[in-house]
Amino acid sequence: KAGVTQTPRYLIKTRGQQVTLSCSPISGHRSVSWYQQTPGQGLQFLFEYFSETQRNKGNFPGRFSGRQFSNSRSEMNVSTLELGDSALYLCASSFFYMPDTEAFFGQGTRLTVV
């Protein structure tokens, strides 16, 4: 069974640009969550999707957005990139979004903003 796949693995962007990251969950999983990981802040929750609907949202500015498609694949978009957006972006997939479910992570996308 394939794991969570995130593409691309590495990305370098310039300030002001926008970026789209992709996440394909484990087959059969319908919930996808996104996290930003930086050395200083640890894992920060961005948002969670289930059945194409956003179920939870973290405390990030509106420049960060996401969506989920009918095949459960998810994308997150960051517009008007800032230097502080450089981070490892992780997505996690779960069978469901309620408690008592395990979350499995992809390898992440390392975004560098210059």
Next chain:
Amino acid sequence: GQQLNQSPQSMFIQEGEDVSMNCTSSSIFNTWLWYKQDPGEGPVLLIALYKAGELTSNGRLTAQFGITRKDSFLNISASIPSDVGIYFCAGRPDQGGSEKLVFGKGTKLTVNP
């Protein structure tokens, strides 16, 4: 928002030693998950706990869901060099809804051969 206090922040041990780390919360959690992350990689799920008092093992790893539902610990026995990495606890607060996972800040483990 919810906070998880994970300790210790870092550990330096000799190969063969046992390791213990824990996570505490000010509120009740209904799920505790323990992950290990290697540099540049995503966290890998080690153990999942769903009931108060539950004790679960995965090889040399043992984790427990605290009886108060506000804490969890992870033990690693007879550590080896490949145990090096950052260990994260994560949990879902029991607030009756679809609460997101909350993560601790991590415990960085260094094992000296």
